[in-house]
Amino acid sequence: MRSLDGGLPATSVTAVPAQDRRRAILCVVGARPNYMKMAPLLRALAMLPQPPRAILVHTGQHYDPALKDQLFDDLRLPPPDENLDVRSGSHAVQTAEVMKRFEPLLDRYDPACIVVVGDVNSTLACSLVAAKRCVPVVHVEAGLRSYDRTMPEEINRVLTDQISDLLFTTDPQAHVNLALEGISGDHVVFAGNLMIDSLHDALPRAVTPQVSLAACGVDAAPFLEGHGFALVTLHRPSNVDDRAVLTELVELLRSVSERVALVWPMHPRAHAQLERFDLLVRLRRTRIALLPPQGYLEMVGLMCAARLAITDSGGVQEETTALGIPCLTLRDNTERPITVTQGSNRLMKRDVIAMHEALDDILSGPVRPRPAPEGWDGRAGERIAGHLSGWLSSR
Numbered sequence: 001m002r003s004l005d006g007g008l009p010a011t012s013v014t015a016v017p018a019q020d021r022r023r024a025i026l027c028v029v030g031a032r033p034n035y036m037k038m039a040p041l042l043r044a045l046a047m048l049p050q051p052p053r054a055i056l057v058h059t060g061q062h063y064d065p066a067l068k069d070q071l072f073d074d075l076r077l078p079p080p081d082e083n084l085d086v087r088s089g090s091h092a093v094q095t096a097e098v099m100k101r102f103e104p105l106l107d108r109y110d111p112a113c114i115v116v117v118g119d120v121n122s123t124l125a126c127s128l129v130a131a132k133r134c135v136p137v138v139h140v141e142a143g144l145r146s147y148d149r150t151m152p153e154e155i156n157r158v159l160t161d162q163i164s165d166l167l168f169t170t171d172p173q174a175h176v177n178l179a180l181e182g183i184s185g186d187h188v189v190f191a192g193n194l195m196i197d198s199l200h201d202a203l204p205r206a207v208t209p210q211v212s213l214a215a216c217g218v219d220a221a222p223f224l225e226g227h228g229f230a231l232v233t234l235h236r237p238s239n240v241d242d243r244a245v246l247t248e249l250v251e252l253l254r255s256v257s258e259r260v261a262l263v264w265p266m267h268p269r270a271h272a273q274l275e276r277f278d279l280l281v282r283l284r285r286t287r288i289a290l291l292p293p294q295g296y297l298e299m300v301g302l303m304c305a306a307r308l309a310i311t312d313s314g315g316v317q318e319e320t321t322a323l324g325i326p327c328l329t330l331r332d333n334t335e336r337p338i339t340v341t342q343g344s345n346r347l348m349k350r351d352v353i354a355m356h357e358a359l360d361d362i363l364s365g366p367v368r369p370r371p372a373p374e375g376w377d378g379r380a381g382e383r384i385a386g387h388l389s390g391w392l393s394s395r
Contacts (some may be wrong), residue, residue, distance in 0.1 A: 086101060182202055230260050
């Protein structure tokens with residue numbers, strides 16, 4: 001294991017003058033978690049003595065203008081140089097559309113490599129195009145595995161790692177996972193967690209819960225008294241797309257709210273399904289504050305003030321681990337097991353008894369602090385940028 005210290009139309013191909021091609025890197029983002037991982041890397045690349053020409057490509061996989069624009073501002077992320085404006089569709093349609101619209105960028109920029117992060121459809125789609133054009137692929141957050149092939153993200157992770165030329169990992173277990181798939185050597189590098197870089201950067205600027213709740217017309221006082229509140233996030237299709245499953249989760253959250261108030265910023269997918277299944281009525285007249293989607297700085301503020309988090313998000317599992325906040329994950333498995341073995345994350349599935357036993361433990365006394373995992377120190381971007389620069393220079 002290697003460790004480190006320290007919108008373009010598909011038919012549009014315009015050549016870039018040779019002098020502008022110097023070590024161009026295409027940095028791809030497609031969904032909200034990607035932005036959080038790319039922002040610190042772009043800042044770190046810009047700080048290099050001889051910074052490469054970093055081209056930010058937004059595929060448009062997540063395309064809500066209000067959320068995207070606010071998120072770019074919150075993360076101090078520059079506007080994308082290219083927006084492919086793909087939008088939604090089935091997994092096959094979305095992946096194919098990203099591939100069609102991304103390929104002309106390889107002709108336009110003739111990049112030294114592409115950098116992809118995470119496990120969304122855009123990650124795999126752009127990696128496939130680049131690999132077939134013999135453009136090196138750099139995968140940040142490689143080697144994560146849930147070993148659940150029913151998750152589309154798991155397919156994206158496995159395939160992207162197989163065709164990547166340089167793989168940066170967030171924890172040592174990822175190297176074990178990759179080795180089991182025949183991927184090992186100096187091109188697999190432990191660098192730490194870029195998500196935590198963004199978290200460290202945001203902490204001084206985080207919006208307080210009082211401000212966020214007031215902006216949504218919610219009196220903050222009841223949510224800051226007694227046991228405080230639990231932050232809830234739900235968005236995974238396995239949790240929100242099935243009527244029976246979502247009904248079970250709503251009843252579970254209602255029972256939790258009798259013991260601790262809940263603040264639930266609604267993901268658009270979850271809100272749409274709650275409306276579709278006529279479940280919103282069951283959340284009224286409860287100690288549950290239903291909020292519209294929140295900006296990154298608002299979410300960080302809510303998370304920092306929460307007594308615990310209840311989630312199905314991989315990012316929230318990581319952020320709560322870094323902050324030392326208990327996290328109850330409504331999933332059968334996780335591709336981030338270090339948040340369980342080293343953090344305060346627990347897999348709850350949809351078990352009411354296990355949920356209330358966990359609440360007994362969390363609410364009965366002070367949170368027991370745990371050290372953040374190695375490399376989750378806010379400097380992963382610096383390590384990746386430095387190694388990537390040297391790797392490109394040696395090719």
